[in-house]
Amino acid sequence: MSIFPDPRRFLYRDNALDPDGALRLTADALKGCDDGELYLQYAASESFGFDDGRLKTADFNTQAGFGLRGVSGETTAFAHANEISEAAIRRAAETMTLLDPAKGARAAPPRRTNAALYTAENPLNLVPFAKKVALCQQIDAAARARDPRVAQVTVALSGSWSVVEIVRPDGFVAHDVRPLVRLNVSIVAEQNGRRESGFFGLGGRYLYDDLFAEANWNRAIDAALAQALVNLESVPAPAGEMTVVCGPGWPGVLLHEAIGHGLEGDFNRKGSSAFSGRIGERVAAPGVTVVDDGSIAGRRGSLTIDDEGTPTQRNVLIEDGILVGYMQDRLNARLMSVPATGNGRRESFAHAPMPRMTNTFMLGGRDDPAGIIAGVKNGIYATSFGGGQVDITSGKFVFSCTEAYRIENGRIGAPIKGATLIGDGPSVLTKVRAIGNDMALDEGIGICGKGGQSVPAGVGQPTLLIEGLTVGGTAA
Template sequence: MNSSILSIAPETLSNMLNTMVPAHADDADLYLQHSISESLSLEEGRVKHVSASTAQGIGARVIKGEVSGHAYTDRFETAALMDAAKAARAIAESGHTKSPLAVHTLASPHNLYVSENPMQRVDLAQRKALLEHIDALARSIDPRVQQVFANVSASFSHIHIIRMDGAHLSDDRPLIRLNVSVVVEENGKRETGGAGGGGRFDLTRLIDTNEAERLTREAVRIAILNLDAKAAPAGTMPVVLGSGWPGILLHEAIGHGLEGDFNRKGSSVFSGKLGQRVAAKGVTVIDDGTIADRRGSLNFDDEGTPTQRNILIEDGILTGYMQDKQNARLMGVAPTGNGRRESYADCVQPRMTNTFMLAGKDKPDDIQASLDEGIYAVNFGGGQVDITSGKFVFTTSEAYYVKNGEIQYPVKGATLTGMGHEVLQKVSMIGDDLALDPGVGTCGKGGQSVPVGVGLPTIRVDELTVGGTEA
């Protein structure tokens, strides 16, 4: 019996493919995955949660028109693999099998990140020491720090894709993340603040740089700031969004609505709007899976399509959707390298990679100064969208009330809401300070989570609804 997915003989894979692909299939593939992950967490001054997992399995898929059959298994006996192949084929009903295919290796189209285990040079004891350092540092920064939580996690996935044409691609995907959060207390009042960062690179980068210290200082700063936060206003007003992670606005407000499946099915508010104005002049939005080391990047997507830089909105005009192979075929366009799956045990969906707006010419200070009365939102937590009506929300984690162009005071976390097809038309200033997020994004769709990136220059949106309590 094979004990690793990676030790399945090439002939077995070739047999599987030849068994499961009917002659009239539009597409089919095998997806083999072997992933290891390790996580260490510190709380109450102790690194007492150390955990790991090893996951491996194979997904078999056959597509005919709008119909797809999938089977997943983590058993590697030849019989179990053949059962999976037959189950995937079942949707195609009868039909002759394609003439035999030969599996052949295809080189990776990009080389965007290290293909080595990101954990191998920093052992568990060093990672533990890193967390202990963060704990001591946070407490030394401010005596009001009562609790420190820190987590370092890393994973390494080997992915093999065998496409219907017999092409065999493989990719080694590292992913690491460091998170710090603190609880501070002053006069019986408690608040929390957090910061995180990561990407597809080696853990040594956390050890050899001041990244851990930077995140720790940031978490403490946010928590202390929140101690003095006042209630946010309630109502519709101009909002200035800071650079970097506030790009989650793009992800929620328009990104999901531009995914190929929703547009093929006509369920997105952006359906049928190609070539139309969906944003103010000057707004250009890109989804780019080819940025080195980024959390949302991939050498090729989970169907073996090379990732690329896709222009979604150019100078305010909608120019393209994000596609996997099935939706691209059904819409008569080319796949864009956005076909992704959380694991071998999930179906492929069109998903974002790194989504951001190009910089403009305005100075960030001028953008903030333009606010007569409104909110300057520097950082955010998560968000959500209803792609059919266009409603979206995202919640501030660092924001200020601004009057006459001057910051007055920090405000408590408030949910901002608007309509995806309207919000970018209300962008009136775009900063020259495009920044990508620190590498913390995880996107959920149809029960699947995948790592993504976002980016934004400082922008002014003339009208958003701010969900505070101060009417």
């Protein structure tokens, strides 16, 4: 039986590795490096997929392992294994010998924090398997009873619990325990032979309690069904350059992709971002302030500490239209001679960290959302987005709208189908002409991909009026 208290018992086991051994091995392996760490992780995850009135999938997985990283100058050596033991770490340390010895002073350890942004309890263990399946059944039945046009219901429930420990060669040790839960409801509605879908999800770094609250899962059903029924009435989207009003909350995913990635430190250090070298310049309209904040309690994109041990914080990136900062991990911050911002993130122990967004959003303004729409003679109102693509170097993006409407003479008109928004990050924020006073964060469903790694992320924004955005449509 392990002598280490829960939850560290998942990382340290008798006759495998103990905390003193981890410190000793890390100091020895990284003695010639500028920076680096041993990253230990145990992760458990589960998911339930309910479709066509029955449970289709039920998965449970655990994994444990470490990643050992050494940094010398701009060069990184990284090795990982799904076995936490002294022997495995020694083998990984052989990779570090390939680095040229560091010439400069060793990087200082991260500052410490006493903050805790979420519970350390394990959501997976607190609710029985049967109760999770029963929730999926209950949501399915309730959704089908809402409207005779409901043809298909898909419910996805998932949760994870991760224990991480970061051990540095200078003796610094940081520890974090991370819960994460999510509920998705998808509904397909059919009318007169036409089928359209709607989706709603919610989640965050908390326990399953919020998802099991009847008011919350009923809200998910109502929102998904409403979107599906709206899309049943949709007409082909217009095409051309026009005024676009983006709704609050989840539409901030456009900001995340079009602007956010271009403000990550690695792209800017290498000069490959459209925002490289532009600190102090105007990159957005007056009133536009963009923030990345990984320190908001319970949010999906939040972390008490990032995956290098740096506490997360509120980072203002664009202030009143002026570019004032980038998101930094330790490596890029050191090479750019700026402080790390708590944005060093990795998908798992098998991945090296890189600068990534946490919760990225635009602050609200002073304009009344209804007044913003009333002032548009001809345009579209986009309230939900699906997939999108962006080129970091040029900043060009393409986004598909999953719920959008025509705006005609200041009124919201017919819903439209097949609309895409086309533009480029460096110019889209300069075209903002009105900023609503209704800033909202998304419901906790974001997943961000970069360099082959996926991490949870949050987005948000107020209602925005963007003048002269290109809309790709399907109307003749």
